[in-house]
Each structure stands twice: as C-alpha cells, then as structure tokens.
Amino acid sequence: MFSKPTERRSIAWQLILLFTVATSFLLACGLGLFYAIVVRHAFAEDNAVLADKIAALRTDLYESGPNVFAKELKGRHAGEHTAYWIRMLDSQGRTYAETPGMDRSLPPEIFPPPQDSASMVGGLKDYRRGSKLFSLVAVNEESGSQRYTLQLAQDRSSDERLERNFAALFIIVLAGSVLGSAFIAIVVTKRGLRPLQEMTQSFGRIGPTHLKERVTPADWPRELQPLAIAFDEMLKRLDDSFTRLSQFSADLAHELRTPIANMIGEAQVALTRDRTAAEYRDTIESTVGECERLSRIVDNLLFVARVDAAREPIARKRFDARAAVQKIAAFYQTLADDHHVTISCSGDGQIYADPDLFERALGNLLDNALRFTPENGSIQILLSKRDADFEITVRDNGCGMAPEHLPRVFDRFYRADSSRGSDGAGLGLALVKSIVDLHGGSAKIESEIGQGTIVTLTFPLR
Secondary structure, three states, rough: OOOOOOOOOHHHHHHHHHHHHHHHHHHHHHHHHHHHHHHHHHHHHHHHHHHHHHHHHHHHHHHHHHHHHHHHHHHHOOOOOOOOOEEOOOOOOOOEEEOHHHHHHHHHHHHOEOOOOOOOOOEEEEEEEOOEHHHHHHEEEOOEEEEEEEEEEEOOOHHHHHHHHHHHHHHHHHHHHHHHHHHHHHHHHHHHHHHHHHHHHHHHHHOHHHHOOOOOOHHHOOOOOHHHHHHHHHHHHHHHHHHHHHHHHHHHHHHHHHHHHHHHHHHHHOOOOOHHHHHHHHHHHHHHHHHHHHHHHHHHHHHHHHOOOOOOOOOOOOEEEEHHHHHHHHHHHHHHHHHOEEEEEOOOOOOEEOOHHHHHHHHHHHHHHHHHHHHEEEEEEEEEOOEEEEEEEEEEEEOOOOOOHHHOOOOOOOOOHHHHHOOOOOOHHHHHOOOOOHHHOEEEEEEEEEEEEEEEEEOOOO
C-alpha cells in the first residue's frame, strides 16, 4: 500500500479563505441585524397606526352614535382600495354595519375574540387570503346603553412585499460583498506576499560561487527582516565553512605532500646506484620517520573529525587535577631539561572529565609551549575553580604571537609563522579545542609578541 502524498497547503489561499469567511460573517451579521431592525420597525409602526385607528373609530362611535357611524361605513364604495376594513357588530353578534365587500373577504368569524377597551391591540391576529396579508383586531365599545364590537382589518400586503424585496436585496448585497471581499483578499494577499516571491528569487540567485551575496534585511518588510537576517547569517556561516574547507583541503594536501615527496626523493636517490647496507638502512629509517609523521597527522585528523561528528565516546569521571597535571608535567620535564626550561604547577581541585582526553589536551599544550619557549624560560600551569567550571591555564614566556593570528590559532593546519621553526602540522591547538568542545567547555588564548602566550581551558564541573 502506497500512502497518498499530502498536498501542501497554500498560505495565500488560506489567508484569502479566512479573510473572505471573516468578512462574510461580519457582513451577514451586520446586514441581518439591520434587516431585523427595519422589518421590526415597520411592523411596530403599523401596529402604532392600527392602535391610533382603533382609538379614532371608538371616538367617532362614541361622539356620533351608532347610526351616523354605520352610515359612514356604508357610504364607502364597493371595490374602492382601502387600507382598513371596518365592521361593527351588535351585542348579539350580528353585523350592524361594515365596509362594502368586507363580508366576502373577511367574514366575522375569522377575527380574534374582542378585547376590552384597556387592551387595545393586545389580541392582534395575522390572516392571509390569497396574496394579501391582513392584521385583524376586535375591541368592545359601548355607545349609549348598547354594547358593540368593532372589527378592524389592516392590509399589510405592501409591508410584506417590502420585506421580501428587502430580503432579496439583502441576499444580493451579501453575495456581492462576499465576491468583493474575496477579490480584495486576493489582491491584498498577493500584494502582501510579493516580498516573499522577491526573496525567493534572491535566494535562487545565490549559489556556491556567490555565498558572499546578501539579501539586505533593511530592504524587506519588518515581518520578513528576521528571516532575511537569519538567512544572511546562514550564508555567512556557509561562506566561512566553504572557505575553511577549501583552506583545509589545501593545507592537508600540502602537509601530506611534503613527507610523501621526501620518501619518494630518498627512494629515487637510493635507487640511482648501488648503496651500502648502512646507506639503505638510513634511507629506510628516514622513510619510517616520514610514515610515522603521516600516521600522526592522520590519527589527529580522524580524532578531530570524530569529535566534530560527536562520535567520540567520553568516559567522564572526577579525579584529582593536581596529580594528573604533575604526572603529565613529569613526562615533559625531560624534554624541558634539554632546553633548560622549568615547568611548575600551582593550585589544586577536582575536575570532571575524561582522563585520557584531558591528558592529551594538556600534553599538546605543553608540547606547543616547549617549542616556542626559549632556553632558561619557564612554563606555568595554574589550576583554579570558577563558579561551576574548572580552569587550567598554561602560561609561557616565549616569543608570543601577533594579535591578528589569535582568532585562527585553533583552526586546523594553521600556523602563525612558519619561520618560527615549528615542525608540527598545525593540529595541536585544533585538537585541544576539539577536546574541550567535546566536554562542553571553552578554550581561549592570549598572546603578545615578546611577552609569551596564555592558554586557558575551561571544563564544566557538571
């Protein structure tokens, strides 16, 4: 069974959809509220007019009497358009007078029960006949000693048509607004995401040979500036890595070429004519020495590579730093005596590290210090605890280095000055830095020409 690849969602279409839905919802709520207010207000006005009409009819009946009131109702012409239909019933429920033609459309029995004078239009009833809508109400009224019932029907067909037209207009406006908001969302989204397209084009122009180019964060919108800054920083790191890799390849080729060329040259010279056994032995011993040099370079490179890939195992434990340092110093003291250099140690404490790696790092520092410390010089090893770290400082009074070399002395194959007579491969300090980094610590160097060099290694106590 092959899983179906998931389709990537478009940010632009998500923004367009969300903007359109939000706008449509707000418009629907606003227009719906407006529609409800208008319709309710129209019917409320009709009810108020109906109440006024009932009050006027009651007043006419009271002042003019039933006969005059009935005569006025009968005086209207049949078929004449009227907004109100009026019927007067006697106390027995018989029709006393009504608007001409009212009995065909609005018989008495469809009206609601009559209300007393205090209720007014409390008993309002809607009645539909064909395409017309009526509001019906009935009230009791006394004239003289007789009790009458007034039935009033108000034609609200025009209000209903207005409501339907307004609803249709509401739907048309809402549909147009949805389309308009979608169009605006598309335009705004595409315009807002245009810098991303331009940034993509800028990124596409950057290749291995153009790593020094930058996207210039100041030219982008504020929301994209962090992305541009991060990309520029990534380009800078890549540029540095490519530069260091190229330099590393050149340095490695140079370091390996020298012993190989020596071995080839000595072998070729030895083969030009017959040699004595002693001469062949010297050639072989020289070749072995060059092979051992190559082996050391390869071993150091493999170690640094494993450390960089976080594959070098660490067996950390707590041990006495003073005893470990004195053991290493005693090993190098024989070589130091040949150069009349003294090695001293001060301070003590417990360190949390891999003993073998610690010995290798400190041994490289001492070996490096002995190379550049003149006769009758001194090397000091200082041990101290600083907060949650343990520091080892190696100080010599050698020739020192210029400040411009300090940022790169921990790089592989980097040698500050080839004229200083060093026969190393430039991997000693790089190996020290890798060991300290593997422990989560740090290494720093201070040096001044003629004043010596100070290297400080920091190992976390946890």
